Every structure is written in C-alpha cells, then in structure tokens.
Amino acid sequence: MNDEVEAINKADILIEAMGWIRRFRGKTTVIKLGGSLMNNPDAMRHTLIDIIFMETVGMRPVVVHGGGPSINKAMEAAKIAPNWIKGRRVTDAQTLAIVEQTLAYDLNKELTDEIERLGGRAINLNFQTTNVLFGEKLLLEEPGSEPIDLGFVGQVTRVDRQTIESLTYTEQIPVIPSMCIDEHGQKYNVNADTAAMAVAEALGAEKLIFISDVNGVRRDKDDPSSVIHSMTAEEAKELIRTGVISGGMIPKVEACLATLNRGVGKVHIIDGQLRHSLLLEIYTTAGVGTEIIQRRNTSVSRIAL
Secondary structure: OHHHHHHHHHHHHHHHHHHHHHHHOOOEEEEEEOHHHHOOHHHHHHHHHHHHHHHHOOOEEEEEEOOHHHHHHHHHHOOOOOOEEOOEEOEOHHHHHHHHHHHHHHHHHHHHHHHHHOOOOEEEOOOOOOOOEEEEEEEEOOOOOOOEEEEEEEEEEEEOHHHHHHHHHOOOEEEEEOEEEOOOOOEEEOOHHHHHHHHHHHHOOOEEEEEEOOOOOEOOOOOHHHEOOEEEHHHHHHHHHOOOOOOOHHHHHHHHHHHHOOOOOEEEEEEOOOOOHHHHHHHOOOOOOEEEEOOOOOOOOOOOO
16 A cells, blocks of 8 residues: 555656656756865765656756866866965966866766766767857956956857857757857866856856755745745845845846846756756755746746746
C-alpha cells in the first residue's frame, strides 16, 4: 500500500509539472552559474542535471558562468595578489591571462564536458571556438570623482543572438564564459551577472535565473524561512526604500529590475545548494526562491512563477 501511495504521489508531481512544462516549452531561459556553486561538485552536478532536464522537455536553456574562486586559486598558484575596487576585480595583463585560461577555457570546457557526461548536449562558446559576447572597456563611475579604471574589465555591448539561438534550436545547450572582446581584438573580464543580463536581454528570454548561495530575497536577511517567493517591480522598489532589501542584495535586485525593463519576462534568485532547486522553482506551484516580475498577472494561479 505504501508503494502505491508513493507511486501516486510521484504521478501527482508529474501532473503538476506538466502545466509548467507546456507553458515554457520552446521558451529561452538564461541561467547564470556563479563561481561559488562550481566549488561544490555535488550541487553543480544536480544543477546541470536540472538544466539537461529543462532542455529534454522542450525549454531552451542558455548557461552563462563566472568562476571567481577558481581564478583566485590560479592567481594564488601564480603568486599574484588580487586587487579589488568596489567589489570589482582589477584586471591587469597578468590577471587577464589567468582569467582567460581559467574561465574561458578550463571551466568552460569542464562544464560542457560534464553536461555531455550526464547525458545532455552542450557546446562551449569561447575565444577558441565561437565567441558570442562583444563589448568595450568599462570605467567604474563613482559619484563626485573621476571614473575608476579597472584595467581589462569590460561590459557587453553586443551579443551574437543568431549563433546562440541556432544552437538551442538544434537541442544543444550553449555554455558562455563571462568575457568579451572589442572591435580591436582586446579581451576583457566581465562581471558574470551583467553578462547574463546582456544575454537574456538580447535573446528576449522568458526567464533569467541567478543561481546563488542564498535562497532568494528575505524579509529578514538572517532567516532563510523569510524568503519572499514573489514580488513585483514596484514591491521590490518599496522593499529597498524601507530597508528590507539591503546591503549586497540591493544592486542585484536593481539589476533584476533593469533587466525586466528590457524585455526579459521574469527574474529568479535561487539557492544552488538546494538539490534540484532549478526544477523546483520552474516546475512546481510553490517555488523555492524569489521571483521578480514586472506586474502581477491575476489570470495565472501560480504565485512563484
């Protein structure tokens, strides 16, 4: 009897997921993988399995990744001290060479190979294969002072949408490192969040998902159970104004709001340490992280999605 109940419960889960699978079939989702997640092999493996599942049931996932901790280790091995200004890595020529090798080649290929090993189809898009991110040097604007030069740090100004979409149409998962190149062939290190935003905006993605090491936006930053599962842009602005959203979460949420204004349907912040958090966020009614939407759609029963 217990086996029958368990089987029925599994069937109910599949039925619940079916509505969301049909809703998002053929839609593009950009997934930003952070370096902290890649330091946890078990969490990374389950996240990649989730991404493969998404592609298998008809979604079009696109992966954009950073790799800060791995870059730090490579710099330490090379006896190069990191330099940070306002949370941004200052990237001189030596650091750029390490970033390129570690992020654009080693990690990029490692992710692609792991997706293939787990049964998916993926292709790494980097300077040695096919580059899809183009940009320019970034100067960090600081109110009341001159712009700060961070070295070889850039921002994405153009995304090769056609190449990325062509790959998703052939049921492959594009894996993109957060680096860009300018019209003169100069390469730049790019903040992974902003690179993912640029890709999502260029593709007109249904969803942009930030996989983080926190479970979303919380009413109490120290209480994981206080996560806010859904908020509109106006509600998010009010939470910033009243101090509920504070510290490092402010620029992330503000970036989410800017992305919504540029054609992305929904933005999610979820915890990659939670097993299968990606599937739970997309294919269940309750969700497990925070979703930020432009405005509430009362015709859709799901709150979190």
